[in-house]
Amino acid sequence: MRPEERNATNPPTVLSDQELTEVDAQWRAANYLAVGQIYLMANPLLSEPLRPEHVKPRLLGHWGTSPGLNLVYTHLNRVIKARDLDAICIWGPGHGGPAVLAGSWLDGSYTRTYPDITRDAAGMGRLFRQFSFPGGVPSHVAPETPGSIHEGGELGYSLSHAYGAALDNPQLLVACVIGDGEAETGPLATSWHSNKFLDPVHDGAVLPILHLNGYKIANPTVLARLPEPELDDLLRGYGHHPLHVTGSDPHAVHQAMAHAMDQALDMIAAIQRSAREEGITERPRWPVIVLRTPKGWTGPAEVDGVPVEGTWRAHQVPMAAVRESPAHLRQLEQWLRSYRPEELFDEHGHPRPHVLACLPRGERRLGANPHANGGLLTRELPMPPLEKYAIGLDKPGTTLNEPTRILGGLLEQIMEDTTERRDFRIVGPDETASNRLQAVYQATGKAWEAEVLATDENLVRGGRVMEILSEHTCQGWLEGYLLTGRHGLFSCYEAFVHIIDSMVNQHIKWLRTTRRLPWRAPIPSLNYLLTSHVWRQDHNGFSHQDPGFVDHILNKSPEAVRVYMPPDTNTLLATADHVLRSRNYVNVVVAGKQPCFDWLTLDEAREHCARGAGIWEWAGTEDGTREPDVVLACAGDVPTQEVLAATGLLRRHVPDLVVRVVNVVDIARLLPAEEHPHGMPNSEYDALFTRDKPVIFAYHGYPWLIHRLSYRRAGHPHLHVRGYKEEGTTTTPFDMVVRNDLDRYRLVMDVIDRVPGLAVRAAAVRQRMADVRTRHHAWIREHGVDLPEVANWTWTH
Numbered sequence: 001m002r003p004e005e006r007n008a009t010n011p012p013t014v015l016s017d018q019e020l021t022e023v024d025a026q027w028r029a030a031n032y033l034a035v036g037q038i039y040l041m042a043n044p045l046l047s048e049p050l051r052p053e054h055v056k057p058r059l060l061g062h063w064g065t066s067p068g069l070n071l072v073y074t075h076l077n078r079v080i081k082a083r084d085l086d087a088i089c090i091w092g093p094g095h096g097g098p099a100v101l102a103g104s105w106l107d108g109s110y111t112r113t114y115p116d117i118t119r120d121a122a123g124m125g126r127l128f129r130q131f132s133f134p135g136g137v138p139s140h141v142a143p144e145t146p147g148s149i150h151e152g153g154e155l156g157y158s159l160s161h162a163y164g165a166a167l168d169n170p171q172l173l174v175a176c177v178i179g180d181g182e183a184e185t186g187p188l189a190t191s192w193h194s195n196k197f198l199d200p201v202h203d204g205a206v207l208p209i210l211h212l213n214g215y216k217i218a219n220p221t222v223l224a225r226l227p228e229p230e231l232d233d234l235l236r237g238y239g240h241h242p243l244h245v246t247g248s249d250p251h252a253v254h255q256a257m258a259h260a261m262d263q264a265l266d267m268i269a270a271i272q273r274s275a276r277e278e279g280i281t282e283r284p285r286w287p288v289i290v291l292r293t294p295k296g297w298t299g300p301a302e303v304d305g306v307p308v309e310g311t312w313r314a315h316q317v318p319m320a321a322v323r324e325s326p327a328h329l330r331q332l333e334q335w336l337r338s339y340r341p342e343e344l345f346d347e348h349g350h351p352r353p354h355v356l357a358c359l360p361r362g363e364r365r366l367g368a369n370p371h372a373n374g375g376l377l378t379r380e381l382p383m384p385p386l387e388k389y390a391i392g393l394d395k396p397g398t399t400l401n402e403p404t405r406i407l408g409g410l411l412e413q414i415m416e417d418t419t420e421r422r423d424f425r426i427v428g429p430d431e432t433a434s435n436r437l438q439a440v441y442q443a444t445g446k447a448w449e450a451e452v453l454a455t456d457e458n459l460v461r462g463g464r465v466m467e468i469l470s471e472h473t474c475q476g477w478l479e480g481y482l483l484t485g486r487h488g489l490f491s492c493y494e495a496f497v498h499i500i501d502s503m504v505n506q507h508i509k510w511l512r513t514t515r516r517l518p519w520r521a522p523i524p525s526l527n528y529l530l531t532s533h534v535w536r537q538d539h540n541g542f543s544h545q546d547p548g549f550v551d552h553i554l555n556k557s558p559e560a561v562r563v564y565m566p567p568d569t570n571t572l573l574a575t576a577d578h579v580l581r582s583r584n585y586v587n588v589v590v591a592g593k594q595p596c597f598d599w600l601t602l603d604e605a606r607e608h609c610a611r612g613a614g615i616w617e618w619a620g621t622e623d624g625t626r627e628p629d630v631v632l633a634c635a636g637d638v639p640t641q642e643v644l645a646a647t648g649l650l651r652r653h654v655p656d657l658v659v660r661v662v663n664v665v666d667i668a669r670l671l672p673a674e675e676h677p678h679g680m681p682n683s684e685y686d687a688l689f690t691r692d693k694p695v696i697f698a699y700h701g702y703p704w705l706i707h708r709l710s711y712r713r714a715g716h717p718h719l720h721v722r723g724y725k726e727e728g729t730t731t732t733p734f735d736m737v738v739r740n741d742l743d744r745y746r747l748v749m750d751v752i753d754r755v756p757g758l759a760v761r762a763a764a765v766r767q768r769m770a771d772v773r774t775r776h777h778a779w780i781r782e783h784g785v786d787l788p789e790v791a792n793w794t795w796t797h
Contacts, residue, residue: 014258022357023074023254025344026106029355030070031298032339033102036124037131038063038317039332044124045349046341050333052323059322060132061139062095064315065179067297068211069099072177073366074358075257077107079265081360086171088372090162090480092188093179093211094141094152098131104146106351107359109367113146113519121349143513143520147367149374149483151506156185157476162206163194164480165371168422168464172204172371173268180212180221187472187503192238194473195286196450199462200275202422205268208240208288213295215312224292231290240288241267248294260289281461283449300335303328374485375521381424381487381580382417384410386573390602393570396618397644397795400595403569403637404531407576407591408439411489414580415443415464425481427466427474428491435491435531436593440465471499478526479507487524487580494530494590495537495546504586505556511584512557522583529576531593533700534724535638535737541730547701547723550667553588554705558676563588563667565700567640568598570605571665578609590700592637594733597795599640612666612678613688619647619661619797628660630755631689632747635664636700639723642737643698645744645793650751653765657755662688670709682713691715694754698742699723720750734786738776745769 015023036044038061043054069091080087091100104110105127110117117123117130130136137144141152150161162176182188198206212224223231228244235242243260247253264287274280296314301307304327308318319328344355363369370376389410391401411426418424426432426440433441445460446467452459466477471492478488490497507526514520530549537544553561562585566572572591579587599616600608608614622628634643640663650657664670671679680688689695691714699706703723710716727739737743752758752766759766772787779787 012255012259014255014262019078019358020251020254022354023078023258024250025352025355026077026358027070027074027250027254028339029106029344029351030073030099030102031067032336032341032344033105033124033127034066034070034098035063035299035336036128037061037098037101039322040128041133042125042129044128045121045345046333046336050329050336052329055322055329055332056133057323058132059317059320061098062316063098063299063318064215064295065093065096065211065213066099067299068213068291068293069093069096069177070102071253071257071293072175072209072211072291073099073103075261076175076366077103077360078258078358079261080364080366081358083265084364085173085265086364086369086371087173087175087366088147088149088165088369089175089177089366090150090158090165091141091148091152092150092155092158092177092182094150095139097138097140097142097145097152100141100145100148101127101131101137104367106355107365107367109146109365112368119350124349143510143517147365147369147372149372149480151510154502154506155179155182156187156472157479157503157506158182159188159206159208160191160194160473160476161480161483162208163191163198164477165484166198166204166206167425167477167481168202168486169204169371169484170202173207173265174204175207175209177209177211180210180214180224181216183210183223184221187470187476190470191473191476192240193468194477195239196283197447197466197468198286198449199447200272200284202462205272206286207264207268210288210290212290212292213297214310215295215315217315218312220312235288235290239283239285241285242288242290244290244292246292248297250298253293257291263287264289298338300331303331371484373519373521374483375523375583377485378521378524379421379423381414381524383577383581384413384417386410386577386602388413389573391569391598393598393601395795396599397597399598401569401598402436402593403566403572403591403596404529404593405436405439406569407529407572408437410573410576411437412439412443415440419443422464423486425464425466425478425486425488426491427478427488429471429474429496430467430469431491431493431532432465432467435529437491471496472503475500475503479503482524482526485523489527489529489580491529491531493544494533494549495544497528497530497549498546498552501549501552504553508556508560508586511560511586515559515584525579525582525585525587527579528586528588530588530590533590533592534728535636535700536592536594536733537728538731538733538736542728545724545728547590550588550590550701551705553586554667554709556586558668558671560584561586561588562678563590564665565590565636565667566609566665567634567637567663568596568600568605570598570600570602571608573602574605574609575665590636596637597641608663609665612669613662613664613680615688616661616663619644621651621657621659626658628690628693629658630751631660631662631693631695632751633662633664633689633695633697634699635667635697638737639698639700639742642742642744642747644795646747646751648795648797649744649748649769651797653748653768654758654762657751657758667709670706672712685713686715689713689715692718694751695719696747696750696754697721698747718754720754722747722750732780732784732786734776734790735780738773743773745772
């Protein structure tokens with residue numbers, strides 16, 4: 001038996017008799033409040049015998065994890081007050097919302113946030129009634145919960161959120177309760193490796209608390225059933241030093257938990273002191289507390305003769321038919337009175353002094369720490385002038401640049417300008433250099449605390465570029481970083497950002513909810529740069545080709561999501577400047593890393609981005625005397641190039657045709673104004689795209705998205721969209737667009753097919769376009785490269 005196991009079984013007396021009484025009283029009060037929230041809508045102090053009408057008609061909530069969470073909240077309060085810690089907690093079993101609400105109500109931060117939920121009998125009654133009740137608050141830890149930065153409705157992200165919060169917060173302790181059900185998820189399992197990226201000099205500390213209560217909704221949990229030595233080996237293999245707390249006797253568990261907390265915090269202080277004062281660079285072994293308590297601890301041992309406490313049956317509501325069953329009603333009252341509420345609250349419902357004795361005050365309270373309302377701490381990001389990086393332009397479409405490489409220079413300067421304040425990070429799954437952003441390494445390296453070999457490059461302790469081949473972990477780190485008030489960018493291959501679809505769902509829901517909470521200050525936006533995109537994954541092939549993340553994002557709350565497709569380098573710079581300054585959005589920017597034509601000057605790019613969609617007069621053939629015969633629209637860098645090339649072909653072969661070119665950089669502009677804040681009124685849309693002329697739209701992603709966004713418009717029957725339609729392989733760049741009928745020759749054929757009267761008059765032109773497509777297929781199979789007229793094309797008009 002290891003020393004820490006002996007201590008967990010026979011803990012030394014850390015708490016005096018008085019402290020033990022105070023800690024236990026606080027814990028019992030929190031348990032009482034948690035049960036009351038799940039069950040009661042009246043009679044909060046049990047000042048009269050419990051009657052059916054005192055109980056909610058619909059019983060919702062999760063009791064099973066709540067006693068353990070209450071224990072953690074209580075003991076964190078003790079050490080925060082005793083050590084004057086700056087601390088927050090991430091509640092991984094977030095469905096245990098009653099516990100976190102109870103702790104916040106007891107420490108007064110709930111009343112500070114919601115003054116009508118007073119810390120007395122009336123406020124307790126409102127606290128109980130509102131829980132999982134129409135017009136009330138969710139059963140999970142949610143944005144409405146003071147002190148929370150973690151939506152508890154979905155499991156798996158707590159530990160990565162905790163590490164993201166600790167980054168560049170050297171004085172902050174981030175406790176993280178990990179449920180044993182949550183520990184089975186892939187994102188959580190990978191996030192244990194975050195300790196290889198935590199710098200004890202510049203970053204704060206994360207204290208994981210693995211809460212093993214044995215069961216999920218209906219099944220045992222894997223880690224709870226491992227023999228303790230095997231679990232120890234697992235945690236030590238992750239690089240942690242486990243401290244065990246096990247039991248069901250409250251007084252013994254309090255002493256063990258207090259001892260483990262003190263041990264862990266002493267270890268953390270020693271690690272930070274050795275790194276910060278003694279210059280020790282060896283990767284430390286950070287503590288982790290393993291807390292084993294029964295599921296539904298202190299609740300009903302049995303219900304209707306069936307075991308509940310310590311089983312999966314305690315997961316949600318142990319007794320569901322309380323209004324209908326007199327026996328259940330009596331058992332509920334006995335359960336509530338077992339906490340001896342008269343010892344915990346006075347006749348007015350105020351918590352008695354010994355219940356509050358161990359609570360921290362002011363911003364040290366877990367429900368009031370400003371790091372958990374990160375917008376309060378946010379500073380404006382220093383944005384360098386774009387002119388330093390902009391591409392000079394004499395004529396559109398004659399010079400080529402790699403847009404993300406130029407953006408890398410801008411990001412390097414931001415990194416440089418935030419060297420001292422350390423509030424900007426870039427995350428990505430091993431792709432920063434692949435995505436052409438490697439200029440940032442001139443200002444900072446890649447965070448790395450593990451072994452460094454002589455052949456490695458750009459790995460440094462304290463670096464602010466973070467790469468791990470886990471999109472989940474990158475997302476979690478960045479969310480935790482943003483939610484605590486800092487800025488960042490997630491760079492990812494377009495096809496694989498789908499891995500975090502569910503995570504971004506939760507973040508968008510969080511942002512949408514916080515917009516309705518005046519006490520939540522806006523946080524920096526979650527910014528995605530999606531590159532290595534579908535049209536230039538010709539070398540990696542079909543597996544790397546999927547532009548559908550945009551579709552997923554545009555299904556979400558319009559007030560919180562934005563999608564941008566800058567067609568060239570200057571437009572990408574203007575877009576990046578905008579999104580990095582923004583607050584409370586999820587911004588998706590899709591831009592290429594391969595050489596791309598320069599179309600707009602910086603001033604033109606800024607104007608174009610401000611419009612979101614506009615006519616490129618220089619590209620079309622309108623002269624102001626006639627309406628256009630056809631609109632060629634485009635969104636995305638490769639579609640823009642193909643539309644411009646198609647326009648050139650039409651100029652040459654059908655010179656009397658009046659062509660309008662419209663470029664869309666802000667995809668939400670296609671929506672009606674009443675559906676999205678960036679949407680166009682019908683009058684503006686009709687003026688841009690016309691009401692009755694054919695519109696051939698070359699789009700970066702799946703074509704049906706454009707139809708979905710614009711189906712209500714008057715001109716929708718005349719809209720024809722070309723885009724990606726799941727045709728891909730390892731091939732040449734131009735063959736990718738040919739395979740998906742997005743190429744310039746196919747677009748010309750579409751124009752001829754859809755402009756009235758043109759099919760007969762331009763039949764020979766259409767035939768020539770089809771012949772080039774045939775010749776293309778033969779050429780690439782013989783030469784392995786694209787046709788010379790494609791590879792060497794430039795804008796010449």
